[in-house]
Amino acid sequence: MVEAGKLVKRIQEMREDGYLSDAILRACVKEIRSSDTKCDWVGVYLLNPEENILWLHDYVGPSTEHARIPVGQGVCGTAVAEKANQNVSDVSKIENYLACNPRVKSEMVVLIRAGDEVFGQLDLDSNTLNAFTKDDQENMELVAEKLAEVFMAERR
Numbered sequence: 538m539v540e541a542g543k544l545v546k547r548i549q550e551m552r553e554d555g556y557l558s559d560a561i562l563r564a565c566v567k568e569i570r571s572s573d574t575k576c577d578w579v580g581v582y583l584l585n586p587e588e589n590i591l592w593l594h595d596y597v598g599p600s601t602e603h604a605r606i607p608v609g610q611g612v613c614g615t616a617v618a619e620k621a622n623q624n625v626s627d628v629s630k631i632e633n634y635l636a637c638n639p640r641v642k643s644e645m646v647v648l649i650r651a652g653d654e655v656f657g658q659l660d661l662d663s664n665t666l667n668a669f670t671k672d673d674q675e676n677m678e679l680v681a682e683k684l685a686e687v688f689m690a691e692r693r
């Protein structure tokens with residue numbers, strides 16, 4: 538799995554070079570996906586707070602039917618509704634799970650947030666059961682924290 542420090546540094550460098558969040562998110566998704574073969578699908582959803590819907594922004598991997606996910610639905614929507622990151626070792630155990638494709642077995646969702654305000658999330662799918670460790674989650678949390686900083690800076 539990608540080393541958070543390296544990716545956070547790259548995000549900072551991109552900011553200093555004048556890149557906006559759009560390009561930074563795309564770079565992150567690509568980097569995470571190529572860092573580890575267990576990351577079979579990696580995407581970023583951004584929250585549309587007026588409609589309370591997550592919109593798929595960028596992804597690498599097979600196409601999905603779930604380009605928009607209402608808050609509260611699936612692993613992604615649950616993360617926002619509960620304001621809590623999700624590390625699901627076996628997606629078949631989740632009642633309201635939304636399948637990206639039938640091969641996916643485990644999933645991790647890490648919110649991009651500043652305090653209580655949610656900007657979006659990093660979504661990682663694996664075709665292997667129990668793919669994501671606590672270390673992986675902590676790594677993604679550091680990356681998500683940096684991305685939240687990018688969103689905050691763009692707002693000014």
Ligand code: SME
Binds near residue numbers: 610633
């Ligand atoms: N599995 C997610 C939907 C997103 S797709 O996997 C790309 C969910 O249950 O919310």
